[in-house]
Each structure stands twice: as structure tokens, then as C-alpha cells.
Amino acid sequence: MDSVKRSAVTPSKSRLARTFAKVLHLRMVTGVAPVDGIQKIKAPESSKDDQDAGSWSRSQSYDDNDEKLRNTAELEAHLAQLFASISSVKSAYAQLQYAQSPYDSNGIQSADQIVVSELKNLSELKRCYLKKQFDPSPGRTLCLAEIQEQKSLLKTYEIMRKKLECQMKLKDSEITFLREKLEDCHKQNKSLEKRLNPSAHLSVLDNLHLSGISPSHFITVLQHTVKSIRSFVRLMINEMESSGWDINAAAAAIQPSVVFLKATHRCLAFESFVCREMFDSFHFPNFSLPNESLPEQNQWQRFFFERFIKLKSTRVKEYLAQKPKSTFGKFCRAKYLKLVHPKMESSFFGNLSQRSIVNSGKFPDTPSSPHSQKWRSGFGSCIAWPFHSTLRPKSSKSTRAAPSLKSTWKALSMNHLPPQTAHRKPTHEWHSL
Numbered sequence: 001m002d003s004v005k006r007s008a009v010t011p012s013k014s015r016l017a018r019t020f021a022k023v024l025h026l027r028m029v030t031g032v033a034p035v036d037g038i039q040k041i042k043a044p045e046s047s048k049d050d051q052d053a054g055s056w057s058r059s060q061s062y063d064d065n066d067e068k069l070r071n072t073a074e075l076e077a078h079l080a081q082l083f084a085s086i087s088s089v090k091s092a093y094a095q096l097q098y099a100q101s102p103y104d105s106n107g108i109q110s111a112d113q114i115v116v117s118e119l120k121n122l123s124e125l126k127r128c129y130l131k132k133q134f135d136p137s138p139g140r141t142l143c144l145a146e147i148q149e150q151k152s153l154l155k156t157y158e159i160m161r162k163k164l165e166c167q168m169k170l171k172d173s174e175i176t177f178l179r180e181k182l183e184d185c186h187k188q189n190k191s192l193e194k195r196l197n198p199s200a201h202l203s204v205l206d207n208l209h210l211s212g213i214s215p216s217h218f219i220t221v222l223q224h225t226v227k228s229i230r231s232f233v234r235l236m237i238n239e240m241e242s243s244g245w246d247i248n249a250a251a252a253a254i255q256p257s258v259v260f261l262k263a264t265h266r267c268l269a270f271e272s273f274v275c276r277e278m279f280d281s282f283h284f285p286n287f288s289l290p291n292e293s294l295p296e297q298n299q300w301q302r303f304f305f306e307r308f309i310k311l312k313s314t315r316v317k318e319y320l321a322q323k324p325k326s327t328f329g330k331f332c333r334a335k336y337l338k339l340v341h342p343k344m345e346s347s348f349f350g351n352l353s354q355r356s357i358v359n360s361g362k363f364p365d366t367p368s369s370p371h372s373q374k375w376r377s378g379f380g381s382c383i384a385w386p387f388h389s390t391l392r393p394k395s396s397k398s399t400r401a402a403p404s405l406k407s408t409w410k411a412l413s414m415n416h417l418p419p420q421t422a423h424r425k426p427t428h429e430w431h432s433l
Contacts, residue, residue, distance in 0.1 A: 073142075074134035080145035082125055087152035088118045094159045210305050221312075229278065233270045243347045277339045289330050320363045333358050 092114035099107030128134065135141040208217065240247060251260065251269040260266055281288040285300070295303050311319070311328065320329055336358055345355055357364050 070138075073138040074136075077138035077141040077145065078125065078129060078134055080142050080149075082122070084145040084148040084152065085118050085121045085125065087149045087156075089115055089122075091152040091155040091159070092118065094156050098159045098163055208309065210302060213305070229274055230267075230271060233267055233274055236274075237267060237270060239348050240344075245347070274339065278335060280338070286327055287331055287334075289327060289334065292327055292330070324361070324363055329363070332363075333361070 092111045096108060096111035096115070099105075099111060237247065240250065247266055251258075251266040254269040254273045258269065260269075285294050286292045294300065316332070319326075320332065323329060337355070340355075342352055342355060346352055354364065
């Protein structure tokens, strides 16, 4: 652009120089020339000859300067054409790269044609430079070359913008994929946390105060208890099936008058049985355990609330190992002996070692196999003791309790248990709840 301005002002400078020469010529014609403040007057004829010679020499020097400026402007215009052509090659190469992925045959062909055309143009510029054949109007050529170079730059930037947009879309898709993967990891972690600590979702009851208890807290504990019972029932049915029990006959023995439309509905009969046994004497303080003292009735609410807070997130195994003679330990022993019939335990584990340990007032320390570990975890998860502690008993008066189903399990063991089960060799030992 500077060269354009320079070439544009050259004629005006030439005119100004000629005007200035005319002024000097007039002063010389008048014979006035300041020398040390004294004006000298020359003869008219000699002064006229001297001025003509000086004017001719100045005009010759001005013409030489104009020629140099014109040559410089033509060379600058030629270089501008060269750089414009190079910019076109760069933009075409950028288009060629962009058309590679995703593959665009039309874009590749167009870029290839531009590259070939510009290479021919560069060859022509080289020939003109060697033969000194420059454009006679350098100003116009310079402007056109500048426009072409700017267009090539805009095209290059447009291709870069498209490439960055494609990369941004790719990164967005990667971010979406990683977010989905992170969400799956969170779900898996939550699933593992639930398996490791079934009471983990009761953390919503942390920092709970007696004055802040509401029905929603009761519903939370109820849902956890029901979920734990269903998990235990699924485990129990699986053990019965693997031991050869007749599930249809067992469900009919529990609920004789019920007709199940689907085979999956049979689990409801076992759920009802487990609930009846686990919640038997639920309306009594301490589940009506013998020889268990309670505070004054006006202190029951705080007493049961503190017991619930203490046990809601405690692992059954750890608590029973520390306090096997506690009220909770007595509750676990009573419920296990009532819920699990000896015939069932024998068919599941091949012996009654578990029952013997529980009858002695102790709890097994470690499981002997993953089989017994699952059974112990299932029974521990369905314990209704913390749920019982969320309610304040109104009185200790006796009411009619739910009937025991001991006879039902006796009938099942006599009529529906496979004959080979009673005489098979022990295959499992169950050393823990």
C-alpha cells in the first residue's frame, strides 16, 4: 500500500519540481540573487544564457528520477503479484488438506486446479522478470494483487474455521461419550456401595434429631426394610431350587388358598412368610424378648430413637462380634431359629453346625464358603430391628401375635423335600449369619 501511495504522489512531485524550476528561472531572469545581503545586477544577455543551461540540467535530472520511481513502482507491483500468487497456492493447499478428511473429491479437484493454475502464473512472472517485461500501469496492478492476496487469506481463514469447527464437534462428541462413561461409573460405584453397605442410602437420616422426625423418615426406613427382605427371599428361593425343593408346593403350603397367575408371583408367598416371622411381636417393646428391661414409658421415645441412630448404619457382623449378648444379638438368634427350619438348614448346608452355634448363644466368626457368606449377608440385610426402633410403642399390653409356621416347614420337609437330601453327604458348612 505504501508503494501505491508513492506512485500516486510521483506526478504531483514532478509538477511541483517543474513549478519550482520556473520560479528559479524567473528570479534569474530578473537578475536578483542574494549574495551576502547585496543584490547584484548582471547584463541581460549573459544571465539568460546561464539560466537556459541550468534549466536544461535540472529537467534532465527530474526525468531520471521519474524513470527510477517508475521502475521501482513496476518492480513493487511485480513482487505484489508474486506474493498474491503464493497466497493463492497456500489457500489451495489448505483446501486440499481439508478435503482429505472427510473425503471430498470435488474439493480436492478444485484445489488441485488452483494449485496448477498458480504454478503456471508463477512461471509466467519469472519469465517477465527475467525479460524486464513489467506491467505499464503498476498502480492498478498493485491494487489488484493486494485484493487477490486478501481474498486468499480470507479463504485460508475460512478453511481454518471449518477445520476448527470439525475438531470442536469431535471434542464435543468425546465429551459426551466420556460423560456417559462417567455416569456409568457412578452407577456402578453406587451399585457396589449398596452391595458393600446395604444401609448406605440411609445416610439421608444422618444428623437427624428427635424433634425433626417426620413420616418421610419412617417411609425411608420402611422401603429399605422391604428391599432387604425381598433380597433375602430371592437368595432363599435360589438356595431352595439348587437343593431340589419343589417351589410350587412350598408356595402352596405357605398360602394354600392363593392361586398364582405367573410363576414369578410365587416369591410373594415367601415374602409374606419372611415378613410374618421377622415382624412377629413387632408391636411389643424389644419384640417381646424375655428378661429385657426397658426404661420408664415416658422415656421410650428417646430410648428407641437413640437405638435406631446407633444401629441404622452398623454392620450386623461387626456389631454382633462386639456385643453377642446384647438385646440385638438375642433378637437375631430368636429370628434365625424361628425363620430357618432345621430341615431347611440341613438341605442347604448339609449339617446343623450353624444352628448349634446359635443355640449356644454365640455367632460364627467367619464363613466357610462364599455360599454361606451370601446366606449370612442376606439374613443380616433383612433384619427389621432398626425399623422397629423408628416407632415408639404405645404400651406393653399383650395382643395376639401372628401364628408360627413351624408346622408348615415340618410338612414341607416331610412331604416335599427330595429323599436323597436327607442322606446326602455334607457339601457345605455355614459358619456365619
